[in-house]
Amino acid sequence: MTDDHQTLALLLFSGFVAVTLAITTWVSRSRHGSAVEFYAGGRLFSPMENGFAIAGDYMSAASFLGVTGLIALFGYDGLLYSVGFLVAWLVVLYLVAELVRNCGRFTLADVVAARMTERPVRIAAGTSSVTVCVLYLVAQMVGAGSLVALLLGGTSGAARTWTVIGVGALMVVYVSLGGMRATTWIQIVKAVLLLSGAITLTTLVLVRFHGDVNALLSTAAERSGHGDAYLAPGLKYGADWTARFDFISLGLALVLGTAGLPHILSRFYTVPTARAARRSAVWAIGLIGSFYLMTIMLGFGAAVLVGSDAVRASNASGNTAVPLLALDLGGGADSTGGTVLFAVVAAVAFATILAVVAGATLASSASVAHDLYASLRRPGGKRRSEVVVARVAAVGIGAVAIALSLLARDLNIAFLVGLAFAVAASANLPVLLYSLFWRNFTTRGAVWSVYGGLVPALVLVVLSPVVSGSPDSIFPGVDMQYFPLENPGLVSIPLGFLAGWLGTVTSPEVPDEAKHAETEVRALTGAGAV
Amino acid sequence: MDKYDGGEAARLRPDDPWYDALASGWGELGGAGSRASAVPHARREPADRTATAAEIYLEVQRSPAFQEVRSRYRRFVFPGVAVFFTWYVAYVVAATTAPDLMARPVAGAVNVAMLAGLGQFLSTFLLTWAYARHARLRRDRAALELRWNTQELTRETER
Numbered sequence: 252m253t254d255d256h257q258t259l260a261l262l263l264f265s266g267f268v269a270v271t272l273a274i275t276t277w278v279s280r281s282r283h284g285s286a287v288e289f290y291a292g293g294r295l296f297s298p299m300e301n302g303f304a305i306a307g308d309y310m311s312a313a314s315f316l317g318v319t320g321l322i323a324l325f326g327y328d329g330l331l332y333s334v335g336f337l338v339a340w341l342v343v344l345y346l347v348a349e350l351v352r353n354c355g356r357f358t359l360a361d362v363v364a365a366r367m368t369e370r371p372v373r374i375a376a377g378t379s380s381v382t383v384c385v386l387y388l389v390a391q392m393v394g395a396g397s398l399v400a401l402l403l404g405g406t407s408g409a410a411r412t413w414t415v416i417g418v419g420a421l422m423v424v425y426v427s428l429g430g431m432r433a434t435t436w437i438q439i440v441k442a443v444l445l446l447s448g449a450i451t452l453t454t455l456v457l458v459r460f461h462g463d464v465n466a467l468l469s470t471a472a473e474r475s476g477h478g479d480a481y482l483a484p485g486l487k488y489g490a491d492w493t494a495r496f497d498f499i500s501l502g503l504a505l506v507l508g509t510a511g512l513p514h515i516l517s518r519f520y521t522v523p524t525a526r527a528a529r530r531s532a533v534w535a536i537g538l539i540g541s542f543y544l545m546t547i548m549l550g551f552g553a554a555v556l557v558g559s560d561a562v563r564a565s566n567a568s569g570n571t572a573v574p575l576l577a578l579d580l581g582g583g584a585d586s587t588g589g590t591v592l593f594a595v596v597a598a599v600a601f602a603t604i605l606a607v608v609a610g611a612t613l614a615s616s617a618s619v620a621h622d623l624y625a626s627l628r629r630p631g632g633k634r635r636s637e638v639v640v641a642r643v644a645a646v647g648i649g650a651v652a653i654a655l656s657l658l659a660r661d662l663n664i665a666f667l668v669g670l671a672f673a674v675a676a677s678a679n680l681p682v683l684l685y686s687l688f689w690r691n692f693t694t695r696g697a698v699w700s701v702y703g704g705l706v707p708a709l710v711l712v713v714l715s716p717v718v719s720g721s722p723d724s725i726f727p728g729v730d731m732q733y734f735p736l737e738n739p740g741l742v743s744i745p746l747g748f749l750a751g752w753l754g755t756v757t758s759p760e761v762p763d764e765a766k767h768a769e770t771e772v773r774a775l776t777g778a779g780a781v
Numbered sequence: 782m783d784k785y786d787g788g789e790a791a792r793l794r795p796d797d798p799w800y801d802a803l804a805s806g807w808g809e810l811g812g813a814g815s816r817a818s819a820v821p822h823a824r825r826e827p828a829d830r831t832a833t834a835a836e837i838y839l840e841v842q843r844s845p846a847f848q849e850v851r852s853r854y855r856r857f858v859f860p861g862v863a864v865f866f867t868w869y870v871a872y873v874v875a876a877t878t879a880p881d882l883m884a885r886p887v888a889g890a891v892n893v894a895m896l897a898g899l900g901q902f903l904s905t906f907l908l909t910w911a912y913a914r915h916a917r918l919r920r921d922r923a924a925l926e927l928r929w930n931t932q933e934l935t936r937e938t939e940r
Contacts, residue, residue: 327883327894331876334901338869341908345858349916468890483884483894484876495877502873506866529916536909540902547898765835768842775850776924778841778931 259590263598267444268421271437271605275429278436287781289638290357290617291520292431294781298527300439302534305518307438308610309336309509309535310445310542312394312603313668318543319576320569322550323562326471326481328488329550331498332669333543335505340539342510344532350687350774352519352528356781358614359516359679360622363686366766367694370626375701377622379678380513382705383671384615385652387512388608390667392418392656395604397570398597412657419653422608426616427642434609435521441606446538448599449545452573452592455580456552464548471554481554497736501669504740508672511679514614525777552576568662574600612645612652619644659725662717669738670712677704677743681751687774689755691762696755703750704743711739833938841931850923857915865908872897 287293296304314336321329355361360376395418396411425433460467468482475481488498509515519528553562553572556579565571574596578584581592620641659667682700685692711734712718718725720732736742773779841847876883876894883894 327876327898330898331873334869334872334898337905338865338901341865341905342862344909344912345862465889465891468895472890479884479886479892482890482892483880485880485884488877498877499873502869506869526916526921529913533909533913536905540906544902765839769835769838771851772838772841772847772927772931775854776841776847776927776931778928779935780928 259594260597263594264601267440267598267602268605270440271425271433271602274436274440275425275433278433279428279430284636284638286357286621286637288432289430289641290517290613290621292435294521294523296435296521296531298522298530299534300435301518301522301527301531302538303442304435304438304521305515305531305535306538306542307440307442307445307606308514308518309539310442310603311391311607311668312398312600313390314543314546315445315449315600315603316394316398316570316573317568317668319546319550319553320562320566320572321487322547323553323557323572324559324569325487326475326477326551326554327484328486328498330547331484331488331502332505333546335502336509337536337540337543339506339509340532340536342507343515344529344536346684346687347510347516348519348528348532349525351516351683352522352525353774353777353780354687354770355516355520357517357520357621358617359511359513359683360618363682363697366686366692366763366770367697372694372697372701373622373626375698376679376682377618377626379674379701379705380618380622381615381648382709383511383675383679384513384611384618385648385655386671386674387514387611387668388615388648388652389655389659390671391604391608391611392652393660393662393667394570395601395608396656396660397566397568398574398600398604411660415653415656415660418604418608419649419656421605422612423646423649425605425609426612426645430638431517431521431613434606434613435518437609438606441602442538444599445603446542448596449542449549452552452577452580452596453545453548456548456556456576459552459556459580467548467551467555471551475554475559493735496741497738500673500736500738500741503744504669504673504676504738507676507680507740507744509675511675511683512672513618513675513679514610517614517617518610525780549573549576552580556580608652612648615648616641616644619648662725670717673738673740673743674705674708676740677708677747678702679704680744681747685751685755686770690764690767691755692751692767693755693758693760693762695758695760696751696753699754700747700751703754704747707746708739708743711736711743715739834935837931837934837938841927841934844927846923847927850920850927853915853919853923857912857919861908861912865904868904869901872901 314333318329318332318336321332323329351359351362354365358377359380360373363376364372392415396415399410399414425437429437456467457464460470472479472481477486480486488494519531522528522531550572553576557572557575562569562572562575565575574593577596578589578593581587581589583589620637624640624644625637678701681704682697685696685700714732714734715737716724716732716735717737718731719727719729721727724732734742875897883892883897885893887893887896
């Protein structure tokens with residue numbers, strides 16, 4: 252990579268940072284410092300604005316860089332990710348979006364705790380929300396690190412470390428100063444940038460092939476070195492039954508996890524009504540669907556124009572396929588067009604990471620302050636404002652996420668995101684669905700359901716080949732691998748549902764009929780919604 | 782799809798979100814923001830009125846109007862979820878366990894797997910449209926009425 256690339260990319264990225272910081276300052280200038288303002292941006296965003304913000308929150312660097320990279324390297328098996336990421340939105344739209352908007356105030360725990368003994372349920376749901384957010388943050392920050400390694404033309408450890416720290420520091424500033432309002436606007440700006448970038452590149456790929464998708468596909472198959480197998484499933488996940496189950500596990504995690512992601516759920520609180528929540532989900536599905544269709548084209552485009560070997564040489568996990576594709580589409584490494592396009596794409600990817608990271612940090616700081624702090628605070632202790640606690644929590648979560656990201660920096664980001672989804676699907680979704688739809692659900696059921704999904708999911712990851720026992724592990728020297736799959740979803744999601752059912756049927760507590768009636772009436776009509 | 786979404790949202794835009802806020806939040810002390818900021822730490826309603834409010838919610842829940850809204854919602858959503866979830870799981874399982882079937886060419890470079898993948902995208906868009914339409918035509922009006930009535934009743938108990 253030449254100096255021109257770096258300078259221009261850094262310049263564009265500094266521009267984005269400056270604009271977002273300006274938004275943050277401008278927004279926080281007129282803020283009231285109330286909880287509704289901080290967690291939900293005053294609940295006055297329109298469905299279209301929120302739809303763009305949801306899309307901005309969801310279309311992460313993992314999709315833009317990770318999924319396209321997987322498609323470039325493994326063809327069809329990468330496409331399976333795109334499908335899972337999109338279909339997941341039907342779960343959100345059908346079962347969650349409107350009901351959560353009607354029942355809750357700021358967090359996932361609000362919805363669950365309304366029917367139950369508040370304290371234990373809040374602590375459980377808060378803990379799992381924070382865990383999911385931190386995993387998600389790690390994935391995004393690892394992405395930031397690998398992007399910089401590419402930009403600076405090497406794998407300089409110091410550069411990656413400082414990028415991760417820089418991204419972490421920026422997100423803390425956005426969140427603790429600007430709250431939900433600033434975060435939302437950053438996500439909207441980012442969604443527009445990312446979609447424009449993807450549209451430009453896709454158009455250029457199609458122009459290169461004169462609009463002939465068939466030629467694009469067959470050339471990709473030819474150049475990948477795998478022939479027709481490249482266009483069929485099985486290259487990455489078809490080797491043996493372990494790999495197959497691993498993929499089924501991932502597929503389940505993707506489709507069920509989205510509805511349990513705290514930063515996605517909290518987005519529905521930023522609109523005034525359930526109808527607006529529904530419309531923002533419809534907007535989001537349109538935007539996200541179009542985006543994933545484009546990632547497929549970009550992945551195949553990278554396989555043809557850059558070549559799988561060149562992608563693999565730049566980054567073993569394929570995370571740098573899109574920037575390399577942009578370089579080629581612009582006219583090659585030495586042309587102005589190539590330099591500009593490369594810089595633009597790199598800057599967009601950075602912007603993506605920043606926006607997603609801000610969203611996840613906000614959601615986790617809300618869980619810490621609104622759920623954990625409010626429940627664990629000593630009754631006689633000094634009462635601090637929840638918003639102040641949330642701002643401080645953002646700093647703490649930033650520090651934890653930075654530390655973990657530095658540990659996990661060589662893992663594929665799409666895989667890391669898959670992990671976050673698995674934990675969300677195991678710990679958050681069962682308890683959410685049970686509380687919304689099951690009349691006899693009890694406090695014990697809720698608590699068991701959260702821990703019954705969270706603990707197995709985390710333990711299975713620790714015992715998996717990701718952590719130890721294989722050459723690509725985080726700790727290759729240690730061997731404590733007892734679970735063969737990289738993604739725990741296949742086992743831990745059913746366990747989460749099972750634990751919730753078991754806890755409910757064994758609990759001596761009589762389910763509170765009136766509380767259930769209240770939840771149901773509020774969920775479906777919006778009565779008493781704030 | 783994008784175009785359609787834009788069109789739909791644009792068509793519906795005039796009555797949203799302000800229409801909702803006005804129609805349902807009328808008389809609620811001037812909107813959500815100021816109300817909540819007045820009592821930032823209130824988590825639930827005060828305990829002294831839950832007894833009566835609980836009765837109201839139970840009563841509303843047993844009312845035929847609510848039962849109708851709920852069954853319309855469930856009759857649409859549960860089969861819908863069953864359909865797309867089965868279709869998705871079948872797709873994932875087929876992709877991992879029956880690669881030969883998925884690799885069968887259909888036309889040019891396009892094979893069964895490609896069609897199935899695009900089919901997932903298409904079905905997602907279609908089901909999104911169907912849900913939004915069903916909710917708008919079959920549920921929204923009745924739900925809004927119920928919300929209005931329920932809030933009237935609970936407000937009376939507060940006085």
